Amino acid sequence: MTTLGFALLGLLAREPLSGYDLAQQLKKPVGFFWHARHSQIYPELALLEAEGLVTHRVIDQTDRPDKKLYEITGQGRQVVGDWVTSPLPVPAVRDELVLRAYCVWLADRGRARAMFEEQARIHADSLAHYEAIKAWFEAEHHEQIRDITSPHFAGYAAVMRGVGYEREYTEWCRWVVTMLAAE
Amino acid sequence: MTTLGFALLGLLAREPLSGYDLAQQLKKPVGFFWHARHSQIYPELALLEAEGLVTHRVIDQTDRPDKKLYEITGQGRQVVGDWVTSPLPVPAVRDELVLRAYCVWLADRGRARAMFEEQARIHADSLAHYEAIKAWFEAEHHEQIRDITSPHFAGYAAVMRGVGYEREYTEWCRWVVTMLAAE
DNA sequence: TCTCACATGTAACTAGTTACATGATTGC
DNA sequence: GCAATCATGTAACTAGTTACATGTGAGA
Numbered sequence: 001m002t003t004l005g006f007a008l009l010g011l012l013a014r015e016p017l018s019g020y021d022l023a024q025q026l027k028k029p030v031g032f033f034w035h036a037r038h039s040q041i042y043p044e045l046a047l048l049e050a051e052g053l054v055t056h057r058v059i060d061q062t063d064r065p066d067k068k069l070y071e072i073t074g075q076g077r078q079v080v081g082d083w084v085t086s087p088l089p090v091p092a093v094r095d096e097l098v099l100r101a102y103c104v105w106l107a108d109r110g111r112a113r114a115m116f117e118e119q120a121r122i123h124a125d126s127l128a129h130y131e132a133i134k135a136w137f138e139a140e141h142h143e144q145i146r147d148i149t150s151p152h153f154a155g156y157a158a159v160m161r162g163v164g165y166e167r168e169y170t171e172w173c174r175w176v177v178t179m180l181a182a183e
Numbered sequence: 184m185t186t187l188g189f190a191l192l193g194l195l196a197r198e199p200l201s202g203y204d205l206a207q208q209l210k211k212p213v214g215f216f217w218h219a220r221h222s223q224i225y226p227e228l229a230l231l232e233a234e235g236l237v238t239h240r241v242i243d244q245t246d247r248p249d250k251k252l253y254e255i256t257g258q259g260r261q262v263v264g265d266w267v268t269s270p271l272p273v274p275a276v277r278d279e280l281v282l283r284a285y286c287v288w289l290a291d292r293g294r295a296r297a298m299f300e301e302q303a304r305i306h307a308d309s310l311a312h313y314e315a316i317k318a319w320f321e322a323e324h325h326e327q328i329r330d331i332t333s334p335h336f337a338g339y340a341a342v343m344r345g346v347g348y349e350r351e352y353t354e355w356c357r358w359v360v361t362m363l364a365a366e
Numbered sequence: 367t368c369t370c371a372c373a374t375g376t377a378a379c380t381a382g383t384t385a386c387a388t389g390a391t392t393g394c
Numbered sequence: 395g396c397a398a399t400c401a402t403g404t405a406a407c408t409a410g411t412t413a414c415a416t417g418t419g420a421g422a
Contacts, residue, residue, distance in 0.1 A: 002409070003279055010286040020373050033281035040410060042375060065373040065418055077289060084283045084290035085298050090305075091279065092382095095344075096186055098216035100267045102341040103193040105334050106260060107267035112331075115268050122273075148363055154288040157362070161281050161355050168351040172344050179340070180331055185381070203401050223382060225403060248390060248401040275410095369422085377414070386405070394397085 001079070004044050005053075007034045009080040012054060012072040014151050019045055019068065029129055030155075032162050045070055053079055101176060113180040120173035127166035133159050184262070187227050188236075190217045192263040195237060195255040197334050202228055203250065212312055213338075215345050228253060236262055284359060296363040303356035310349035316342050 011017060011025050022045075023038040025031060036044075045068075048054045053076035056068045072080075097119060104112050137145055137156045144152035194200060194208050205228075206221040208214060219227075231237045236259035239251045255263075280302060287295050320328055320339045327335035 003282070006286070007282055010282065013286070013289055032276055033278045033285070035275065035277070037411065063419065067373060080286050081289040081291070084286050085294035088280060088283070088298070088302070092218065093215055095216045096274065097271060098341050098344045099186065099190055099193065100271070101344065102216070102337050103189070103196070103263050103267050104340065105332050105337040106196055106264040108264070109331060111268035115271065119271070146365070148292060149288050151288050153362070154285050157287065157359055158281050158285040160358065161284065164351045164355050168347045172347050175343065176340055179336070182329070220383065246391065250401060
């Protein structure tokens with residue numbers, strides 16, 4: 001089982017979806033912590049089905065192409081649940097912007113400043129986006145986000161991380177900008 | 184040019200190193216934002232040399248195996264400097280722990296709590312590590328860390344990100360733990 | 367007419383990981 | 395004798411990206 005497989009099972013545990021739907025979900029912002037293209041999703045769904053973790057049925061549609069609606073099986077639910085608490089290998093962080101910061105002493109000051117300003121903007125926008133989703137969770141699911149057996153709690157937890165991550169990232173970018181702008 | 188190539192050039196711009204040294208550097212904590220195994224580094228160095236961005240000379244050693252010491256060329260320096268401010272593609276975040284949080288409603292509560300407690304510990308340790316390096320920079324290079332043309336400024340900037348990242352990560356893990364522990 | 371959203375797939379390639387392979391010296 | 399550090403490489407595999415491929419219906 002690959003991590004993508006678990007990501008798909010995690011989404012299908014909430015509601016039945018087609019491969020196309022899954023690809024949409026694995027775009028921002030739900031998929032800020034994991035994402036994939038349809039070219040990776042379709043073969044992965046076939047593998048999940050071969051292992052009995054999902055099933056599909058074809059939905060005939062007149063106004064648009066037919067689709068395969070995937071549903072998680074009881075076994076699939078079990079497998080995701082077990083995976084969540086299984087030993088986690090040390091996470092591999094790769095961040096090209098931090099790598100660029102590490103090399104910024106070799107770059108043109110003005111251009112570097114402009115780049116970090118733009119990155120600050122991008123992460124501030126992303127932060128605003130997550131904060132809006134957080135506010136929506138608090139307004140629409142204020143009960144469920146405290147219930148750890150609810151998917152809304154889990155979604156809220158992920159969004160909380162998104163907020164914290166982007167807030168910190170934005171602050172760091174701005175700090176770099178002030179350093180590059182000094183004097 | 185791959186990102187790894189730029190990472191290697193960024194290290195070689197500071198001092199000449201062997202492939203083995205580079206592999207050591209690309210381990211924690213310098214390499215918290217980028218890392219690679221020696222199996223990827225050796226071929227990449229050969230490519231960099233073929234492009235005229237680095238050169239090497241063999242250092243004969245009696246007490247240990249001979250090594251190839253790589254040095255960055257003027258062209259190499261130019262190439263890294265330009266890359267730093269070149270357009271940055273949207274960063275692809277992949278975080279398995281957040282994905283697991285998104286699926287935590289399907290898991291056993293006690294086991295999930297234990298896992299997030301352990302992750303909180305790991306990130307708190309990592310934070311302490313970065314904070315020590317930050318303090319070392321401030322004590323040993325208090326002048327250079329304000330000079331944006333100094334590699335120490337760039338190193339300090341990267342470490343600042345490490346501190347912020349791990350601080351936020353630790354806080355989030357602890358928040359998840361308190362949620363899982365409630366009642 | 368053309369583009370966009372819906373819908374599903376395969377093929378070719380790239381980056382990165384794991385495993386294989388070798389060999390010297392130092393310290394337990 | 396055995397493990398660890400230093401030192402350099404290759405081979406096989408996996409995950410993920412980009413590009414190729416096809417086709418419908420709605421709306422500008």
